[in-house]
Amino acid sequence: MDAPARPLRADAARNRTRVLDAARTAFAEAGLDVGVEEIARRAGVGKGTLYRRFPTKEALVRAIFDDILEEVEAISQRTDEEPDPRQAFAQYLSDSAHMQASNQGFYDVVARGLGAAALSPEQRQRILKSAERPLKRAQEAKQVRDDLVPEDVQIMLRMLGAATRAAPDGHPMDEHWPRYLGLLLDSTRPDAATELPAEAWRITT
Numbered sequence: 001m002d003a004p005a006r007p008l009r010a011d012a013a014r015n016r017t018r019v020l021d022a023a024r025t026a027f028a029e030a031g032l033d034v035g036v037e038e039i040a041r042r043a044g045v046g047k048g049t050l051y052r053r054f055p056t057k058e059a060l061v062r063a064i065f066d067d068i069l070e071e072v073e074a075i076s077q078r079t080d081e082e083p084d085p086r087q088a089f090a091q092y093l094s095d096s097a098h099m100q101a102s103n104q105g106f107y108d109v110v111a112r113g114l115g116a117a118a119l120s121p122e123q124r125q126r127i128l129k130s131a132e133r134p135l136k137r138a139q140e141a142k143q144v145r146d147d148l149v150p151e152d153v154q155i156m157l158r159m160l161g162a163a164t165r166a167a168p169d170g171h172p173m174d175e176h177w178p179r180y181l182g183l184l185l186d187s188t189r190p191d192a193a194t195e196l197p198a199e200a201w202r203i204t205t
Contacts, residue, residue: 016063018043019050024064028105032057032113061110061118069126071099076130079137086143090185092134096157097181101164124203127154145193149200156184 022042026034039060040047054060075095082088100107110118119127131153138144163180167173186192 015043015045015049016053019045019053020060020064020067023060024103024106027061027064027109028103031109032061058114058117061114062120062123064106065119065123068099068103069123069130072096072127072130075099076133079134084143085134085138085141089134089138089144089188090181092131093153093156093160093184094178094181097160097164097177100157100161101177104161104164107161128203142190144188145190147193147196148188149202151202152200155201159184 019039023039026039026042030038036047036050040050043050054063075092078095079088079092082091128150131150135144135148135150135153139146139148160177160181163177164173167176
């Protein structure tokens with residue numbers, strides 16, 4: 001059996017956070033071709049410190065996604081505090097969309113540079129588990145149509161991601177995108193459900 005991972009020392013943990021925050025911002029602003037020296041400079045650490053923790057750009061990107069996934073999992077867990085299962089599901093979509101909007105530049109750069117390889121299979125399963133928690137609870141309460149699967153929730157978030165971007169005339173959508181969340185939520189009501197014309201996309205492992 002593998003030994004449990006040692007927790008990072010306080011200074012090492014701070015360095016890790018600084019590196020990942022700097023890399024997330026640098027990638028979003030300048031793309032994946034941004035130099036390691038620039039990331040280290042922004043983080044206030046030596047290049048050797050960065051390389052020891054993250055020997056490749058892919059390792060750095062996956063570590064950033066690990067941090068993002070921890071935020072997604074926390075959003076999912078917080079829905080347990082909402083007594084209304086449908087409202088908890090709406091809260092998950094809203095909070096996840098807010099977080100997605102704040103990281104959109106990073107996501108775009110990674111999608112262009114790494115595509116599907118940006119996430120490991122284990123990370124993809126963590127995303128689905130996070131979506132499944134509020135979805136299943138709402139379905140068991142008969143508050144969300146029962147033919148939805150966690151992958152559908154991921155596609156719904158992708159649709160919301162498009163709604164958070166600037167409008168075709170360049171107008172910010174900050175005050176408007178919740179309208180489209182409302183439209184999506186209306187489509188999940190059991191009493192409004194019609195037979196869907198295609199099978200759900202499912203993640204294969």
